[in-house]
């Protein structure tokens with residue numbers, strides 16, 4: 707794990723590796739998304755119908771932490787004034803199964819709602835992609851078609867649109883298309 711600081715800490719953002727003690731702030735940030743969904747149905751992350759249990763979240767975090775230690779995930783954690791306010795994660799597809807697809811990673815990102823629009827997302831995304839060099843050859847993600855802000859950010863970092871899952875998310879009484887984006891980092895030329 708090599709993440710230390712961002713290129714451009716705007717508004718006092720620093721970026722560091724994942725720590726075991728990050729479980730509580732990351733969980734709190736995640737649970738806030740469920741609250742946010744009530745007032746902002748546009749929130750661009752698909753969630754479960756109901757909040758997962760504490761035990762499920764412990765299992766999720768332990769699994770993520772294990773993947774980082776095993777070299778199957780990179781996590782860049784954004785910190786402002788000592789508070790964890792965002793994380794960007796890239797996880798290997800099918801870790802540990804020695805698959806022909808294990809050079810691919812899937813990216814996810816979230817910033818605490820009180821800390822958006824001040825450079826945290828940009829900083830953790832940049833750091834995570836830097837950590838991906840030499841570990842993954844292709845990074846993919848999916849983003850709500852309605853999430854123009856996130857799509858613009860990904861395009862700036864070289865992600866290209868590769869397709870759309872129609873009506874992928876069913877939230878309340880509406881469906882949202884999800885766009886797939888990908889970025890080729892490195893690797894031998896295609897034969």
Ligand SMILES: CC(C)(COP(=O)(O)OP(=O)(O)OC[C@H]1O[C@@H](n2cnc3c(N)ncnc32)[C@H](O)[C@@H]1OP(=O)(O)O)[C@@H](O)C(=O)NCCC(=O)NCCS
Nearest residue numbers: 750815816817822823824825826827828848849855856859
């Ligand atoms: C999408 C998200 C990760 C971006 O993080 P952020 O910290 O808010 O973004 P940043 O402040 O680093 O801004 C990055 C870019 O996003 C765009 N942006 C930021 N705030 C914006 C706003 N209020 N309106 C429009 N565009 C905006 C700008 O292009 C900005 O570029 P700039 O740095 O040149 O201004 C964050 O808003 C978030 O967590 N949203 C909710 C969850 C989500 O949608 N996750 C993405 C799942 S695919």
